[in-house]
Amino acid sequence: MMIDTHCHLNDRKGFPDPAIAIRRAVEAGVEKIVVVGIDRDWSEKAVALAEAHAEVYAVVGWHPTSAAKYNREELAIIRDLAAHPKIVAIGEIGFDFYWDYSTLEQQTVCLYDQLDLAEELDLPVVFHCREAYPALLDVLEKRPIRPYLLHCFAGNLDDAKRAIDLDCTFGVDGPVTYKKADDLRECMRFIGIDRLVLETDAPWLSPVPYRGKPNHPAYLGHIRDGLAACLNLSQEEVAKKTTDNARRFYRLP
Ligand SMILES: [Zn+2]
Numbered sequence: 001m002m003i004d005t006h007c008h009l010n011d012r013k014g015f016p017d018p019a020i021a022i023r024r025a026v027e028a029g030v031e032k033i034v035v036v037g038i039d040r041d042w043s044e045k046a047v048a049l050a051e052a053h054a055e056v057y058a059v060v061g062w063h064p065t066s067a068a069k070y071n072r073e074e075l076a077i078i079r080d081l082a083a084h085p086k087i088v089a090i091g092e093i094g095f096d097f098y099w100d101y102s103t104l105e106q107q108t109v110c111l112y113d114q115l116d117l118a119e120e121l122d123l124p125v126v127f128h129c130r131e132a133y134p135a136l137l138d139v140l141e142k143r144p145i146r147p148y149l150l151h152c153f154a155g156n157l158d159d160a161k162r163a164i165d166l167d168c169t170f171g172v173d174g175p176v177t178y179k180k181a182d183d184l185r186e187c188m189r190f191i192g193i194d195r196l197v198l199e200t201d202a203p204w205l206s207p208v209p210y211r212g213k214p215n216h217p218a219y220l221g222h223i224r225d226g227l228a229a230c231l232n233l234s235q236e237e238v239a240k241k242t243t244d245n246a247r248r249f250y251r252l253p
Pocket of ligand 1: 006007008036092201
């Protein structure tokens with residue numbers, strides 16, 4: 001059995017009927033699905049899905065590309081949502097220097113407020129980081145070490161080294177199956193199975209052979225197989241280790 005540690009069943013366009021997606025995923029060997037928020041609406045939807053489905057857990061927070069709409073009232077709403085017993089982390093938060101939807105100042109306020117909230121509530125943190133690893137690591141290196149997950153890790157070896165020193169966990173997604181992703185696979189071998197978790201980020205980032213089509217939590221096995229080939233481990237070993245890592249990180253039953 002596997003855990004999809006990062007999925008957006010709360011995307012209404014991608015998953016008009018999440019119950020069907022959950023059933024398919026369970027049939028494909030996915031026992032738990034962590035649904036992640038990017039703003040208030042998506043966080044509330046994540047909590048509603050966790051309430052409605054035994055397999056689903058939720059992560060609530062404001063994504064850096066949503067930071068232009070973030071304010072302290074929104075932080076209070078995230079704090080209230082986080083009291084729910086099926087909330088397992090704050091996220092996805094971080095820096096995104098690729099898209100231009102919010103200023104660095106807006107992203108910084110949004111990130112620091114939620115890092116403080118995670119500390120106050122003693123919750124793990126799920127990070128989104130795009131073209132911003134050195135900046136994010138600069139922030140984290142000045143704070144006390146906490147359970148951090150770098151979702152969909154796409155940094156280089158230097159970033160990986162710094163993140164390992166912070167005891168981070170790393171999310172592995174569809175790109176591990178892409179033909180040209182040798183640098184990523186080298187990073188995964190450097191990081192090692194003890195810090196890796198599987199995630200689909202569905203409906204985005206489909207693994208081969210679904211690349212270019214909508215992604216689905218039921219495709220998690222393709223990511224497991226890609227990682228197994230990359231690390232030269234058996235599929236069973238990868239499933240077991242990544243599930244143990246996910247359980248430990250999110251403190252799942
Ligand atoms: Zn995401």
